[in-house]
Amino acid sequence: MEYLQSYHCLLCYLLLALRDPALCAKEITVSPANPVVKVGDAVTLICETTCTQGKPHWMILDESDVTQNTTKNRSYLHIAAVHPNHEGKYTCTAEKCRKQKKETIQLRVYSFPVPVLSTVPENPVSGQPFKVKCTLTNVYHGDYDTVEMLLSHLERLETEHSKNCNDDRFCDHTWSSKDQMGTSKTDYQCETNLTIGPNSFTEKARLAIYFQGDAGDDYNDPRSTAMSPEQMETQTSAPVSTEGKGQAVEASSSTTTAMVALGSTVGFLSILCFLVRLIKRSKRKSPSSGPENHPDGC
Structure with missing residues (x-):
């Protein structure tokens, strides 16, 4: 078919030169x-x-x-x-x-989504090995089209590739790096490319990794729930809440009330005892009183 088109074009050029250009349109x-x-x-x-x-x-x-x-x-x-x-x-x-x-x-x-970067384990620990994965899901293209990937961290990393397709020719691609190691915040980048004939499509993704468990690292991992000594000291020296103060005032008022009640009772008993003494003395001075000596009951 391509040869016929080539001969057709050649014939058109000859006709354009010799006769009517409209015949070649x-x-x-x-x-x-x-x-x-x-x-x-x-x-x-x-x-x-x-x-x-x-x-x-x-x-x-x-x-x-x-x-x-x-x-x-x-x-x-x-x-x-x-x-x-x-x-x-x-x-x-x-x-x-x-x-x-x-x-x-x-x-x-074609179908060519944005790649997704992840780590295994999900939360890398400082000084311990981990792997970085770049994943493409639901990719669709022809049999003669090509999909390529570049995983990099300062330089290109060696990866292992796995592919899984369903009956509708939609495929999932996963590229996994070899063991990595780190102690402070770092970045990884995945760049994927799909080539369909003369057409090329590119998608990129970037992942910032934060490491846990590095005591010498000044960066505090936002995913970590550990509490620093400064945070603990701040919490310990925090002022007492208003509710606690109210309870202390209430307890002090109860003690004062009890002391006032006790003082009133003692005063009443003292007055009562004084009256009893006066009555007994008046009885001893009376003529009808006998020779018996009544002891003081107070």
Whole structure:
């Protein structure tokens, strides 16, 4: 097919030089010429003809989720949300054209999400080994397309690659580094690249790692729940709350009330004893009183 197109172009150049340039014009043209669309995005394919009597029309097998609008010399095929089932060849025809009857293009579909960086274990400990993982989920592309990854920390790291695909050709990719070691905050970066023919797509992710358990590190890990000696001293020397003061005042008032009540009782008993003594003395001075000596009961 490519050879025929080459000969056609060569013939056109000869005709342009020798005769009428209009004889070399294509009667049907489609755009975009090589559509590559991400899963979930929209796309519109346009077919145009120069045939005076030919009306263009897209040939599609399933019209349930696509719309086609046609004018006198143009036809628009619109797909609102592309999915892998839309991938394939699309042909536009114009039956009344004298020479060219149809034009075909190939629609390519892909899915390429942003990578996710993580560590194993999830919370690395200072001075202990850990691994960094770069993960791509639900990647979709053709059999001859390539996916590459670059995991770096100051320089490129060696990684191990694993791949798992489902029946719909959506795949999960995971790249895992060899054992790493660190004692202070550090950064890792993952750069992934998908190549589809002449098209290239790149996604990047960065991860800042904070280490736990480093006593000599001035950086306090926000994920750590350990309390520093300064925090403990601050909590110990904190002033007593207002509620505690209220309880102390209440206890002091209760003690004062009890002491006042005790003093009142002692005073009452003293007065009572004094009255008893007066009564007994008056009885001893009375003539009717006998020779008995009544002891003082107080």
